[in-house]
Amino acid sequence: xxxxxxxxxxxYLFGITLWVLWYFVDQNVPFLIGExxxxxxxxxxxxxxxxxxxxxxxxxxxLAELSGPYLLVPxxxxxxxxxxxxxxxxSVPLSIxxxxxxxxxxxxxxxxxxxxxxxxxxxxxxxxxxxxxxxLVNLYLSRNELNFPGLITDIxxxxxxxxxxxxxxxLVFVSLSYILKPIIAQSRN
Numbered sequence: 001x002x003x004x005x006x007x008x009x010x011x012y013l014f015g016i017t018l019w020v021l022w023y024f025v026d027q028n029v030p031f032l033i034g035e036x037x038x039x040x041x042x043x044x045x046x047x048x049x050x051x052x053x054x055x056x057x058x059x060x061x062x063l064a065e066l067s068g069p070y071l072l073v074p075x076x077x078x079x080x081x082x083x084x085x086x087x088x089x090x091s092v093p094l095s096i097x098x099x100x101x102x103x104x105x106x107x108x109x110x111x112x113x114x115x116x117x118x119x120x121x122x123x124x125x126x127x128x129x130x131x132x133x134x135x136l137v138n139l140y141l142s143r144n145e146l147n148f149p150g151l152i153t154d155i156x157x158x159x160x161x162x163x164x165x166x167x168x169x170x171l172v173f174v175s176l177s178y179i180l181k182p183i184i185a186q187s188r189n
Contacts, residue, residue, distance in 0.1 A: 015064025044172030095128035130165035
């Protein structure tokens with residue numbers, strides 16, 4: 001239970017931090033204002049937390065996915081985000097399950113078909129989960145006639161979701177690797 005609590009708090013804080021950072025950049029960097037769907041940083045929290053912490057990270061990711069927009073801009077969405085947020089969070093476990101069905105299980109040894117220590121495998125999971133997220137969330141939005149104000153669900157929006165999830169995850173992953181590299185190197189000495 002102690003580990004679950006630590007994992008949940010860490011996951012929630014990581015998710016909320018990426019929400020705040022993403023929102024700040026989207027609202028304050030002049031050439032990126034309003035273009036946040038092209039570099040959606042919170043998808044990195046979904047991918048990295050589920051890959052490294054497992055399915056126990058899902059409840060706190062869902063809470064971060066719900067509370068992030070409501071804490072930053074309470075009226076940002078014109079619709080309830082409960083189901084679309086759940087679909088987004090579950091896109092990563094869905095991609096891992098699809099890979100498992102295809103006999104690519106996620107492990108942490110060199111003999112594992114998918115090694116969570118190999119960045120290429122994390123990018124593969126990112127790519128597949130971004131596809132699931134883009135298609136399933138936009139399918140939900142269009143089937144229920146929900147969407148962001150003034151927008152329709154079309155191929156551009158689906159592609160923005162897909163590309164934004166990938167770019168956002170890559171930006172966070174590369175940033176974390178540069179930030180944590182000296183810390184890891186120092187701990188090995």
